[in-house]
Amino acid sequence: MVTMIRLLTIFSVPLFWITGVSLSQEVNQTPSTLLGKPEEKIQLSCSHNIPSYNIILWYQRSVGDTALKLIGYVYYENPTVESLYQGIFDVSGDGAKEAYLHLLKLRQPEDDGQYFCAASYTSCDSGREAYFGGGTRLTVLDPDISDKAIQPNVTVLTPSIHECKDAKDNKNKKTLVCVATGFYPDHVSVSWKINGENVFDGVGTDNSAVWNNETKYSITSRLRVPAGVWYTDSNEFNCTVLFFNGTEYIPFEASVMGDKAPSTGGMTTENYVKSTQTAKLAYIVFIAKSSLYGFFVVVFVWKLQGKSGKHFT
Incomplete structure (x- = not known):
């Protein structure tokens, strides 16, 4: 011993x-x-x-x-x-x-x-x-769930339009969210790239995958970038989920392109539509007022002529 x-x-x-x-x-x-x-x-x-x-x-x-x-x-x-x-x-x-x-x-x-x-x-x-x-x-593997690995579905959600609207100030941040769902078991890791280059700053990933009885496991990862980086429509944002299928890790990816910076001057499509609708409403109000004014003038003249006819008889 x-x-x-x-x-x-x-x-x-x-x-x-x-x-x-x-x-x-x-x-x-x-x-x-x-x-x-x-x-x-x-x-x-x-x-x-x-x-x-x-x-x-x-x-x-x-x-x-x-x-x-x-x-x-x-x-x-x-x-x-x-x-x-x-x-x-x-x-x-x-x-x-x-x-x-x-x-x-x-x-x-x-x-x-x-x-x-x-x-x-x-x-x-x-x-x-x-x-x-x-x-x-x-x-x-739980035989009641599956006798083999089930691969994830991966989606990248673009930033909210209400988050940090000032595109010129790079102190403001925009948040992209990568969501992987429907996989089993929970042997996954998540990484981000911008234009093919690995990104680590601004990345926050769930500590572990979350079990859902209907959709198997899910995991989310967030990438926060300066507003100016997101508002560059040539930038590509890629999320890669490495999933172990029982033999090797297989990458599953999803990507989105950056957005165009919102215009701070000139006439945008949204402003054009709003201004057109405003002009139509103003024209309708103008016509209504003119018609009402014309009606009062006719009534006034009619009454005036009536009084004049009585005076001359």
């Missing part, structure tokens, strides 16, 4: 460990993302080239959890699986080189989540630490 002096401190690992100093380019974990079906058997791999490190550990982070749970580890060529996971997972390989995590029979949704490997060692030397691989995201 291995004396797990150092490992006792990493049986339950907070999430921030794997997003900070504990990540290492010397630890390679594959695959990075994976789709599986219930009852299917899959395998994850982890390798490292760190001298004197002789243990590879495997952790699970279930959906909604913030900590990693130890599944098992391989010390040199000696495998150990925690009692809670025996019969569900298995481990094998050589902790000094490469080890494997075997999911013996996928369950849905129990096995959904992220899996991480870590290279460590059996020593009391506190100056060294475990190093984690990049992780594997696993989704076990």
